[in-house]
Amino acid sequence: MNYQNQGIIVEIEKARATDAEWIDEKIRIEFPYTEFTPKKIIERMNNPKYLVLVAHQENILTGFAEIEFFLDKKEIRLNAIYVDDAWRGQKIATKIVEHLVEECRRVFAERLFLLVRTSNDGAKELYEKNGFTFEKMHDKKIEGEKIEVWSRKILPQATHIRRYAS
Ligand SMILES: CC(C)(COP(=O)(O)OP(=O)(O)OC[C@H]1O[C@@H](n2cnc3c(N)ncnc32)[C@H](O)[C@@H]1OP(=O)(O)O)[C@@H](O)C(=O)NCCC(=O)NCCS
Numbered sequence: 212m213n214y215q216n217q218g219i220i221v222e223i224e225k226a227r228a229t230d231a232e233w234i235d236e237k238i239r240i241e242f243p244y245t246e247f248t249p250k251k252i253i254e255r256m257n258n259p260k261y262l263v264l265v266a267h268q269e270n271i272l273t274g275f276a277e278i279e280f281f282l283d284k285k286e287i288r289l290n291a292i293y294v295d296d297a298w299r300g301q302k303i304a305t306k307i308v309e310h311l312v313e314e315c316r317r318v319f320a321e322r323l324f325l326l327v328r329t330s331n332d333g334a335k336e337l338y339e340k341n342g343f344t345f346e347k348m349h350d351k352k353i354e355g356e357k358i359e360v361w362s363r364k365i366l367p368q369a370t371h372i373r374r375y376a377s
Pocket residue numbers: 241291292293294295298299300301302303304305306326327328331332333334336337338340
């Protein structure tokens with residue numbers, strides 16, 4: 212899908228095997244506690260329980276996100292969202308989140324949730340601006356840091372409401 216965004220075009224689509232090296236490089240920097248390899252990332256891309264998305268501008272990758280489906284509970288977890296340094300502050304993450312909300316609606320998920328470090332004020336502001344609220348403290352720490360659970364209810368889009376004159 213294409214989004215025109217402050218003069219840049221944010222294209223968001225399913226990641227391909229050829230994106231795995233780039234995603235792996237970014238995961239090693241931003242989420243080093245997760246032990247990923249390009250091979251494991253490709254396995255995730257091919258596993259229907261997950262959806263790995265990339266954002267790009269023409270052929271330059273600008274960000275990625277991974278979600279995990281828990282459809283028996285009508286829930287989706289946002290496992291990771293990342294925008295490359297040079298592209299931050301241009302609402303690319305916002306567009307990714309909007310895209311994910313649409314994905315939730317497509318599969319009739321009613322809750323989108325995520326874990327975020329208490330110290331990650333930037334990410335929390337992004338989530339707050341996009342309708343998420345703090346839910347509770349997570350029961351485990353990551354790398355000694357406190358972790359919060361944030362979530363957002365997904366309402367179906369009221370596109371087909373008809374009004375009849377009485
Ligand atoms: C968090 C992250 C994904 C934001 O990406 P982005 O494309 O720059 O975000 P957006 O431009 O869509 O930001 C939307 C709003 O979120 C808030 N925000 C985003 N990053 C922020 C930051 N570093 N500091 C403060 N507020 C921030 C702002 O309110 C911003 O609106 P504004 O530009 O009008 O001020 C990016 O900084 C990133 O990849 N960080 C490292 C990985 C990470 O922490 N991921 C989240 C793990 S839970």
